[in-house]
Amino acid sequence: MKQRTALSIAAGVAAAAIGGALIYSRATRPPVINPKVPEPAKPVELERYLGKWFELARHENRYEKGLDAVTAEYELREDGRIAITNGGRQGGPKGEHSFVEGRAIVADEETNAKLKVSFFGPLYTGDYWILDHGDEYEWSIVGEPSGRYLWVLARDAKPEPAAMEAILKRVEALGYDRWALRLTRHI
Template sequence: MPYRHCPVWLTLLVAASLLAGCVGIPKGTSAVEPFTLDRYLGRWYEIARLDHGFEEGLDCVTATYSTRDDGGVRVVNRGVDLDEGKPDEAIGRAYFVDGEDRARLKVSFFGPFYAGYNVLALDDGYRTAIVGGPNRDYLWILARRPELPSVERDAWVSRAQAMGFDTAALVYPEQGEVCAPYRES
């Protein structure tokens, strides 16, 4: 009667394969290496993104990274729906996938489900970054300051486009003075 259990094992195998794919990296790209987590920690401002339901309509978006006691990274994403004046926050955890010297992590905001978090480009000063998910449907351009000069921003967008991302679909969230009342100190 061992065949009766085959569908259960097959289901578990397929589920494990799908979950593993969620922590992947877009084909033809590579994560930043060498990478120093301590330099990456702190607050980042979202300069541009490919929009998704979990961020749709949000401006004043920041991501703040800090260490966790278990060796992982605490992730706090914040944004504001300016039309409603309503702040939104998501707290998650991230862990390295291929060692701490390579900027390839898996991140979870709920339960045991993880997605890829890949730093695909990073300037030497750890001031601006291109982050992608497991495929080219997820892209963020982050910076240490709320706004970048247009020439600098356009150069980072061009880098993302060269990696095969659909930069024509980018959303540029508001990060100006209107965000001041929502900023944490």
């Protein structure tokens, strides 16, 4: 595996949330797909959220342009922060693998549904809101307050069609345009 600088690779699920910070010009930010981002629907048990997630869909962004087989792994560190490893393959599910590492802290300890993530050091942090998740933590919908970024995650890279449709309907119920999402290809 080859590690690239954080700016040259798609940072995966959480790193693009940093787009809310002024990392790049307004002209390169994705358009708003939800002008009224809802508060997270329910609390998050961090221990159950940890582990590996597969990205099923995303609102395309500069950091992940052209990436498929995108995954995000979350692990609790000894200092209480969350270690994040996001990876993907350029040009298709069998393309060259790249990854980036970051960290997160809980920003809302009452619900654990709002995190602050950093892949670019302490000066560049972004919001990572777990807007909703399955009761068994089998899927998750992640966004941030600007309404420009959205990720649909699951524990299974290829959920059953009925399960995928149910998740996408939940995306719509949260106020997002599901047709603005790019489906992520997995092997």
